[in-house]
Amino acid sequence: MRRRTLLGCLIAGLGFGWADDEQIWKEYLAWYRQQPIGISDLSTAYAEHLKSLGLDAGTVRERLNVVERLSKTRRAELHPFFFDRTYSSGAPRFNTAPNALLVETVRDLKPGRALDIHMGEGRNALFLASKGWDVTGFDFSEAGVAAAKRAAERAGVSVTALVCRHEDFDFGRAQWDLVVMSYTWVPLRGADYVGRIIESLKPGGILVFEHMMDDSGSPGAAPWLPRPNELLRVFGRLRIRRYEDVRARADWSWREERVARLVAERTPVPPDVLDR
Numbered sequence: 001m002r003r004r005t006l007l008g009c010l011i012a013g014l015g016f017g018w019a020d021d022e023q024i025w026k027e028y029l030a031w032y033r034q035q036p037i038g039i040s041d042l043s044t045a046y047a048e049h050l051k052s053l054g055l056d057a058g059t060v061r062e063r064l065n066v067v068e069r070l071s072k073t074r075r076a077e078l079h080p081f082f083f084d085r086t087y088s089s090g091a092p093r094f095n096t097a098p099n100a101l102l103v104e105t106v107r108d109l110k111p112g113r114a115l116d117i118h119m120g121e122g123r124n125a126l127f128l129a130s131k132g133w134d135v136t137g138f139d140f141s142e143a144g145v146a147a148a149k150r151a152a153e154r155a156g157v158s159v160t161a162l163v164c165r166h167e168d169f170d171f172g173r174a175q176w177d178l179v180v181m182s183y184t185w186v187p188l189r190g191a192d193y194v195g196r197i198i199e200s201l202k203p204g205g206i207l208v209f210e211h212m213m214d215d216s217g218s219p220g221a222a223p224w225l226p227r228p229n230e231l232l233r234v235f236g237r238l239r240i241r242r243y244e245d246v247r248a249r250a251d252w253s254w255r256e257e258r259v260a261r262l263v264a265e266r267t268p269v270p271p272d273v274l275d276r
Helices: 003-030 042-052 057-073 073-089 099-107 121-132 142-155 193-200 230-234
Strands: 113-117 134-139 157-162 176-182 201-212 237-250 258-265
Touching: 003 042, 003 057, 003 142, 042 121, 042 176, 057 073, 057 142, 099 121, 099 176, 099 258, 113 121, 113 201, 121 134, 121 142, 121 157, 134 142, 142 157, 176 193, 193 201, 230 237, 230 258
Parallel strands: 113 134, 113 176, 134 157, 176 201
Antiparallel strands: 201 258, 237 258
C-alpha cells in the first residue's frame, strides 16, 4: 500500500512538473511577443522582467533554464512572434527592395503564376505583380501578411496573401511557373518539403533560391540554412541554371555573409518518355 502511495505521488509530481513547465513557457511567449525587436539579449531582459515580479534568484534561474530547454525544441512556436515583432517595429531590419537575383532572373521571363514562400511584407510578391505575374504568397507572420496586403493596395496591384505555415500549405502539382524561396525557413533536410516544392513547379517552371549559408558543420545548425554545395544535391532533380556560393551583403543582414544563390528549372518530360 505504501509503495502504491509513493508511486502515485511520484507520478503526480512528474505531471505537475510538466504542467509547470508548460505554464512557464506560455508566460514566456506572452512576454516575448510584446518585446521590441531591438532587444539583443532576450535572456537578460526576461530575467530582469522576472525579478521585477518579485521572484527570487533561484526561481528566476529555474525559469530561464526551462525556457532555454524548450526553445531548442519549439522554434516553430517562436518564429511567428519573432517576425510579427520584426514587421511591426517600423524600422526595417532587412532589404525592403525586391531580391536582386529574382529581379535579374525574371527580366526576360513571360509572366505566369508565381508562388512566394514566406513572403514577409511582400517585397518580392509586389514586384512580380507589378510585372504582370499572378502571385500567391504565404507567411506564418500575421503582421507580415497584413503589411503585404496594405502595400499591394497602395501600389494598386493584386496579390493573394495568406497566413499559413509551409507545413500546412498545399503546394499542389505542376501549379507554378515560378517559385521564390528568398530567405525562407523551409527545412532543406529532414521532411521532404523540397520534394513537394519541386513537384509544384510546372514543366519549364523556374525556382529562385537565396539564403545565408551554414558552414559550421554542426548537426544542430538550422535546417533551412544550406551547407556548401547542398543546394546542388537537394535540387538535383532540376536543371541547375545558376549556382553561387559568395561573400555578399545578404538581404537579412547588415554585413557581408556567405550567401548561396540558385536558379533552377524543372525541365519538361520528353514526349518519347511520356509514350513509354
